Amino acid sequence: MRLKNHMISSIVLVMGMASFSQTGLQKKADNLFNKFSFVAATNAYKELISKNDNADYATRQLANCYAYLRNPDSAVVYYKKVIKQPNVPNQYYYNYAQALRGVQDYKESRIWLKRFKDEGGDLKESDIVNDNDFINKIYNVKPHYFLKDVNFNSKFSDFGAYEKNGNTYFISSRDEGVILKHIDGWNEEPFLDIYVKATSSSDSIVNNKFKLQGSVNTVYHEGSLAISKDGKTLYFSRSDFNEQILGKTDENVTNLKIYKANLVDGKWTNIEELPFNSSTYSIAHPALNNDETKLYFTSNMPGGMGGTDIYYVDINSNGYGTPQNLGAPVNTNKNESFPFINNDGKLFLASDGHPGLGLLDIFETVSDENDKIINVINLGIPVNSSKDDFSFFMNEDGLSGYFASNRNGGMGSDDIYAFYRVPQLKIEDTVTDAETNKPIANATVTLLDSRSSSLDTVKTGENGHFNINIDRDTDYYIQVKKDDYLDYTKAVSSKGIDKNTTSINTSIVLSPDKIKSKPITELQSIYFDYNNYDIRKESTVELDRIVTLMTTTYPDMVIKIESYSDSRGSSKYNNKLSQKRAKTTYNYLINKGINPERISEYKGYGEQNLTNQCNDAAPCTEEQHQLNRRTQFIVVRMY
Structure with a gap:
């Protein structure tokens, strides 16, 4: 059966047989289904439906066939009919919800997930409630991966691309050019083999001549692989096929195993089955860690968390250890695969x-920091889609690689996609003391967006160093705080940065807070009339006092101006109005002789940071609204 589908199924299918007398046609359809010949089974169940022969049952089985074939577009059509049947098993609500996700109907999917849960299904309410936020976040976040064409896909299944020593290895069922062909009844495609081509070659014709040299490929499935650093050892998946004998369980199922081969005179030979395999369950999709002391793989062995899980075994001088389940948060009660x-x-x-x-x-x-896995993060689009996305590989440069998907627009049932990444950009520097030039440890560094909302916070190390990852083509502010020092804020932009640049260095020097030893009267806010940005007459008293402080008492003091509005009116309008208030305030001080360099920033924040509860939903007096129509002054530095 098809290698990928043998190891995974995104829904738990209800496979109970009908309790009523079976016709000959239904027996034929069920035999095909139970032999995993799903393409042929779909035709048989469709014939049952057309003859109204146990049609409800046939519809359920037909929907299940399309789910196993990883075809949600067709599965959703028939599950929609199934959930209208009387006394339908609760599991079909979940199956329908998953098929709906496969066609990107997330809103309807949540409705049926809730129905599944309300009728006793094992599902958390929070998973349903938080799904909308998750989907919006995934589609709105800036992509870090970008796709490029792969010219060696076929009309059949292609996946598992893996680069090593100038060659690209991949898995394909494209073998239709030989006289004796073995067809997988699951999807009626030829069985999978391992192919290899020169990575630098632009030749799009990859045929039987490109099959892996040696004795790895057989008449049954070969699949995902991993190669040792020295290029001499190959781990690969294969159907349970040894010495021309195909292994089967009591249920007539052939499972997958991991085998090892050695490179001898340019050919892969000395095939050896790994000792922790079993004929009663599958072990597949090998992956080596960096020092080759662990082999990761996928298995549905008993005792797992559900579906298929990720496991590993230790590789040592005596052979292999005992398989260990990675557990949560990696594994779930569904399917994890292709490590x-x-x-x-x-x-x-x-x-x-x-x-x-x-x-x-x-x-x-x-x-x-102890290399313990604490979270699992979705790679987002364009790597992921509403269909199957799997068999991820990244080159040693960390910037390029492959994955596979059966998403719409491909050439075959599964296609290989190449990706590249623009290197992660970060802000990094050392925070130092303005007077001693020594590094400042344990300072708080906060990354703010263009609206001054906090995005990330880190502490400087003993050497005063810090780094924060940022997106490209984005404006930020860096805010640094430390006891006994004046707060520091600086605008930083990643716009126009070359794509190969990985860091932005920004000079950050903190000045000791001399205000504590040399007290200064607090700089008072000034206020504005409703829907107005003109300076009031009474506000000039405070502004003139600030001018005097800056020109005579504290000639080195640097300030910034922050202006706000009340909550009435649209956010967009209030942002513009508050910016005008900041500009008017700035102009007043400049016209009174303050050097522009001593005002580090003037900015309007609209209706952010209300001083009271007077938002759009709260009834407030004019006096209460007045408290929010303000400009305030922040001391940035004082030498």
């Missing part, structure tokens, strides 16, 4: 158990 470890030691995987866009999505893991 890959990049050059930085980060695990990537495919899963339909973590929040995703549809069927299988690709995820990366996040680890703490």
Whole structure:
């Protein structure tokens, strides 16, 4: 059966047989279904439906066939009919919801997930409630991955691309040019083999001549692979096929195993089955960690968390250890598969158990300082889609690689997609003391967006150093605070930065807070009339006092101006109005002789940071609204 589908199924299918007397045609259809010949089974169930022969049952089975074929577009049509049947098993509500996600109908999917939960299904309410926010976030975040064409896909299944030593290895069922062909009844495609081509070659014709040299490929499935750093050892998935004998379970199912091969005179030979395999369950999709002391893989062995899980075994001088389940948060009660470890030691995987866009999505893991995995993050679009996205691979440069998907617009059932990444950009520097030039440890550095909302906060190390990851083509502010020092704020932009640049260095020098030893009267806010940005006559008293302080008492003091509005009116209008108030205030001080360099910034913040509860929903007096129509002055530096 098809390698990918043998290991994963994004929904738990209801496979109970009908309790009533079976016709000959229904027996034929069920036999095909139970042999995993789903393409042929769909035709048989359609014939049953057309003859109104146990049509409700046939409709349920037909929907299940399309789910196994990873075809949500067709599955959703028939599950929609199924959920209208009387006394339909609750599981079909979940199946329908998952198929709806596969066609990007997330709103309707949440309705049926809730129905599934309300009728006793094992699902958290929070998963349903938070789904809308998750989908919006995924589609609105800036992409970090970009796709480029792959010219060696075929009309059949292609996946598992893997680069090593100038060659690109991949898995394909394109073998239709030989006299003796073995067809997988699951999807009626030829069985999968491993192919290899020169990475630098632009030749789009990759045929039988490109099959992996040696004795790895057989008449049954070969699949995902991993190659040792020295290029001499190959781990690969294969159907349970040894010495021309195809292994089967009592249920007539052939499982997958991992095998090892050695490169001898340019050919892969000395095929060896790994000792922790079993004929009663599948082990597949090998991946090596960086020092080759662990082999990761996928399995549905007993004792897992549900579906298929990610496991690993230790590789040592005596052979292999005992398989260990990675557990949560990597594995869920659904399906995790296709592990890959990049050059930085980060695990990537495919899963339909973590929040995703549809069927299988690709995820990366996040680890703490002790290398313990603490979270799993969806890679987002364009890597992920509403269909199956899997078999992720990243080159050693960390900037390019491959994955596979059966998304719309491809050439075959699964296609290989190449990706590239623009290097992560970060702001990094050392915070120093203005007087001693020594680094300042444990200072708080906050990254703010253009609206002064906090995005990330870090502490400087013992050497005063910090770094914060940022997006490209974006404006930011860096705010630095430390006890006994004046607050520091600086505008930083990543616009126009060359795509190969990885860091922005910004000079940050903190001045000791001499205001504590040399008290200064607090700079008072000034206020504005409703829908107006003119300086009031009474406000000139405070403005003139500030001018005097800055020109005589504190000739080195630097300030910034922040202006606000009340909540009435649209946010867009209030932003413009408050900016005009900031500009008017700035102009007044400049016209009174203040050097522009001593006003680090003047900015309007609209109706942000209300001083009271007078938002759009609250009834407030004019006096209460007045408190929000203000300009305030912040001391930035004082030498």
